[in-house]
Amino acid sequence: MHTLSFRVVLIIIIGIFACYSFVGAEEQEGPLYQVRAGDTLYSIAQQFGGSVESLQKLNGIENSSLLSIGQILLLPGYVDVSGLVDTYLVRPGESFVSLQFELNNSLSTLIKLNRIVNPYTLYLGQPLIYKIPENLETSNQGNFSVVGQQDTLLDMAINADCSPYELMLVNGWSDIRLPVPGELIYLPGTQTMTPIPDPFVDVIITDKHPNQGHPVMISIVTDPQTSVDGIFGTTTLNFTSIGERQISLFGVHAMSDPGIYPLSVTAERNDGQRITLEMRLPVADAQYQSQRIVLVPDKAKLLEDKDVRAVEDEIISNSVSVFTDHKLWEDVFTPPISMDYITTRFGMRRSYNGSEYLTFHGGVDFGAPEGTPIYTPASGVVVMSKNLNIRGTTTIIDHGIGVYTGYWHQKESAVSVGQKLGNGELIGYVGSTGLSTGPHLHWEVWINGIQVDPLEWIKQEIN
Ligand SMILES: [Zn+2]
Numbered sequence: 001m002h003t004l005s006f007r008v009v010l011i012i013i014i015g016i017f018a019c020y021s022f023v024g025a026e027e028q029e030g031p032l033y034q035v036r037a038g039d040t041l042y043s044i045a046q047q048f049g050g051s052v053e054s055l056q057k058l059n060g061i062e063n064s065s066l067l068s069i070g071q072i073l074l075l076p077g078y079v080d081v082s083g084l085v086d087t088y089l090v091r092p093g094e095s096f097v098s099l100q101f102e103l104n105n106s107l108s109t110l111i112k113l114n115r116i117v118n119p120y121t122l123y124l125g126q127p128l129i130y131k132i133p134e135n136l137e138t139s140n141q142g143n144f145s146v147v148g149q150q151d152t153l154l155d156m157a158i159n160a161d162c163s164p165y166e167l168m169l170v171n172g173w174s175d176i177r178l179p180v181p182g183e184l185i186y187l188p189g190t191q192t193m194t195p196i197p198d199p200f201v202d203v204i205i206t207d208k209h210p211n212q213g214h215p216v217m218i219s220i221v222t223d224p225q226t227s228v229d230g231i232f233g234t235t236t237l238n239f240t241s242i243g244e245r246q247i248s249l250f251g252v253h254a255m256s257d258p259g260i261y262p263l264s265v266t267a268e269r270n271d272g273q274r275i276t277l278e279m280r281l282p283v284a285d286a287q288y289q290s291q292r293i294v295l296v297p298d299k300a301k302l303l304e305d306k307d308v309r310a311v312e313d314e315i316i317s318n319s320v321s322v323f324t325d326h327k328l329w330e331d332v333f334t335p336p337i338s339m340d341y342i343t344t345r346f347g348m349r350r351s352y353n354g355s356e357y358l359t360f361h362g363g364v365d366f367g368a369p370e371g372t373p374i375y376t377p378a379s380g381v382v383v384m385s386k387n388l389n390i391r392g393t394t395t396i397i398d399h400g401i402g403v404y405t406g407y408w409h410q411k412e413s414a415v416s417v418g419q420k421l422g423n424g425e426l427i428g429y430v431g432s433t434g435l436s437t438g439p440h441l442h443w444e445v446w447i448n449g450i451q452v453d454p455l456e457w458i459k460q461e462i463n
Pocket of ligand 1: 361364442443
């Protein structure tokens with residue numbers, strides 16, 4: 001009896017060891033990465049996880065600077081994944097449903113490779129590790145469609161020239177269920193794959209990882225006769241047609257917390273059906289500096305008077321929140337006076353007379369001598385020209401499609417409300433009116449009701 005149980009235990013122990021060595025051998029098979037020009041062990045470790053040391057150890061590399069192009073490296077830290085891998089950056093409209101087909105990887109492979117906990121948390125530009133398919137011919141076939149109110153599984157199968165069962169299989173449905181209206185479904189076929197459903201044809205986002213305080217443009221092409229709307233975070237987006245594209249500009253608030261924000265665009269077809277692309281936009285910390293400002297008592301009093309400040313802030317925000325649905329300018333914006341005069345940049349967190357850092361610098365300061373002329377950065381229409389307690393002699397110009405520029409603390413204004421201005425025309429002169437500690441121009445750029453960094457805005461070409 002004792003001998004028998006000893007033998008059983010021994011067999012079990014041998015079995016366990018055999019399993020261990022089997023798993024161990026499998027671990028050594030992959031995943032693999034083929035070194036490209038410009039790669040370093042550090043960049044590979046950043047791209048796929050792990051450390052330089054673990055890569056060195058696993059691949060027996062003694063000198064970390066000796067990598068050759070085409071060299072195959074074993075990547076540490078994965079179990080049960082073999083073959084060559086690479087990274088892919090998530091584009092607008094893509095989800096795990098579409099990526100399975102685009103990358104020809106199963107959902108379980110993508111989840112394993114990317115250590116995904118929640119497959120609904122993809123964000124734009126997210127690097128995803130995927131297995132390079134061995135048989136490329138089977139990928140990139142078929143397209144995506146959004147299930148309509150009246151669509152049945154059979155209708156869709158007939159349209160896609162396949163059986164309902166095949167449709168269920170390729171979409172990873174484990175049991176028979178009805179397609180849900182609005183759901184994205186993959187239809188196998190011979191057409192080239194596009195990750196976005198009709199009526200979307202193309203979606204471009206200029207900055208897929210914007211900093212706080214930066215401007216972003218979404219540019220969309222849809223089938224004709226389609227209207228588009230959208231939301232970023234809690235802000236409604238306004239779209240304008242420019243040629244065949246529908247574009248929307250928005251700003252990321254300078255004080256918004258870094259993190260991932262929802263971004264969705266909806267196209268409304270002629271028949272009234274609305275198709276929404278849900279995306280997630282990661283916002284990065286702009287690393288704005290902090291500044292302590294000490295104000296003399298009478299100026300501090302003005303800033304502390306919350307009523308004066310609130311009334312004035314409301315005047316400004318009302319005037320920059322009106323959406324003019326056509327673009328009034330050409331080319332890119334130019335600075336209103338020489339960049340050599342810049343003294344304070346946008347975004348600085350500010351504390352006044354020892355208070356907390358609750359406000360930020362909403363524009364760029366140009367410390368130019370009193371009387372220096374200020375010129376329009378682009379053409380537009382004057383929507384405000386008045387004297388305010390804090391901002392002093394103030395001008396605001398509407399450039400269309402949600403873009404406004406503001407000029408504070410002027411000595412004198414040279415324009416009046418309703419006046420149309422071309423590019424490079426005189427607005428006024430640098431002064432120190434309002435709450436100002438010396439002659440300077442404070443210049444602001446507002447996009448869709450949000451102040452953005454003017455020096456970022458002047459890099460943007462919108463056409
Ligand atoms: Zn300023």
